[in-house]
Amino acid sequence: MTVLNPHQFFDLSREDPQSLTHFRTTLADGQLFRYVEGDRESANTLIERHFAGYFRKEAATAVANGTVGLRLALSALGIGPGDRVLVSAYSFIACAMAVSAVGAVPVPLDMDTALTPDTAALESPDGPVAAVLIVHVQGHAVPAGRLRELCDRLGVPLIEDVCQALGAASADGRAGELADVAVTSFQQSKQISSGEGGLVAGGAELVERVYRMADLGAVRHDGGLPDWDDERALVGDNLRMTELQASLVMDQALTLEQTLARQRDRRTRLREQLGADTPVLDSSHPEGDAASHTLFVARSAGDAAEFCTGLAARGVLARVVWKKTYPEHGLFRRVLSSEAHPRPEKAAALAPRILSVPTSKYLTDAAVSRVAEAVVALRHHLVQER
Structure with a gap:
């Protein structure tokens, strides 16, 4: 596979x-x-x-x-x-x-x-x-x-x-x-x-x-x-x-705009197949996004891990983008004072739950459908309302 x-x-x-x-x-x-x-x-x-x-x-x-x-x-x-x-x-x-x-x-x-x-x-x-x-x-x-x-x-x-x-x-x-x-x-x-x-x-x-x-x-x-x-x-x-x-x-x-248009088409096709019951993580201006992937928010860090494992079993590589914000890494905890890096509460709560799944320009229609089927099968791990 x-x-x-x-x-x-x-x-x-x-x-x-x-x-x-x-x-x-x-x-x-x-x-x-x-x-x-x-x-x-x-x-x-x-x-x-x-x-x-x-x-x-x-x-x-x-x-x-x-x-x-x-x-x-x-x-x-x-x-x-x-x-x-x-x-x-x-x-x-x-x-x-x-x-x-x-x-x-x-x-x-x-x-x-x-x-x-x-x-x-x-x-x-x-x-x-x-x-x-x-x-x-x-x-x-x-x-x-x-x-x-x-x-x-x-x-x-x-x-x-x-x-x-x-x-x-x-x-x-x-x-x-x-x-x-x-x-x-x-x-x-x-x-x-x-x-x-x-x-x-x-x-x-x-x-x-x-x-x-x-x-x-x-x-x-x-x-x-x-x-x-x-x-x-x-x-x-x-x-x-x-x-x-x-x-x-x-x-x-020279072909960047065509590349981005193809990726937007792949994301749109995925969203149509997911339906309204599987909300994605949008920016404030989604028509201007330039990603080769689509983002979702898991209910918890544990749900994020289970979602990724479940998709991998279906041949789709999903990822938690970053499991923590930069001030939470041990490196910055060691070199910076707590006053210098106050905990960013909202970002810290979201980081381990933000997931990406593929919508690259190389995906065929059949591949997009495969991604959609995998996400729908595991959407109980995702936040249902945005």
Whole structure:
């Protein structure tokens, strides 16, 4: 029995080779380093230009992965030791780790049942705030308009982590558009995948600093050799993306809307077959979701485990997305004081109960029906009213 995976966005072996124009060009060219020689324009440059426009920013730069992108963005904004950064509590632990990596303190923002952060901590901050890092999780776009207003009132930057929600939109627009800095990822389970990779988009000066920090701190004149004598040089790291990765990203960027449309069609078909008795976990703007999976809420953590076991027996791989919020992990309990990471009650209660099941673009109609049948058979483990 073929197991259906909820997080399968991109499978290179299943793609039409003729659609991978940039990838094939890079293979034929043989130059895998981002600073290519000759007439071919670097695929890194192509994706940087493309996504600067996509996020409506002045510039963008490719980096090794999304976590690195967050860390470099924070550093470029001047966030450092002792600074308090509000971070969505229900998010992948890498988001809080990026904050900790620059010496700052991640402070959890609780959420509601539509995966939207609670703005109370911004409406009436209980301490200084240096920045806000909002995470668009599981293909759901957070409405960022009110957050943008509150950040402007406080005079702090808004960072949008779009790593899991490239192409998603809320009533306030596309995820990443309202941020001072938008960061996305091209890791295997993302909307666009090159195995690993990431990108930072924002103002030209900030992006230039991120670019240099990811390029060993060097200044490059017209894309030439690195110059460490220039007064703008700084201590950096080697966090570049390869040409092979960037070319895969560019090919998928050109078909992203078709990919998202196919996934939305799969989700719609699943919902129709589930019927009204099996409610899903929706964002506040479900027509703008960009997920390859559909979310449900279990009655309890025990029900979540039994639901996953039951689906696996039917050949469907369901997952509890994250069993706990980041401040509940032992790592953060050890390195942060309880005052620095107050328990996000609503997020902590929901996290071990949020489940994902597959609705990827690769699912046939028959496969969608198989998922629906499995979910219906086990829906007694799910919350019945949303």
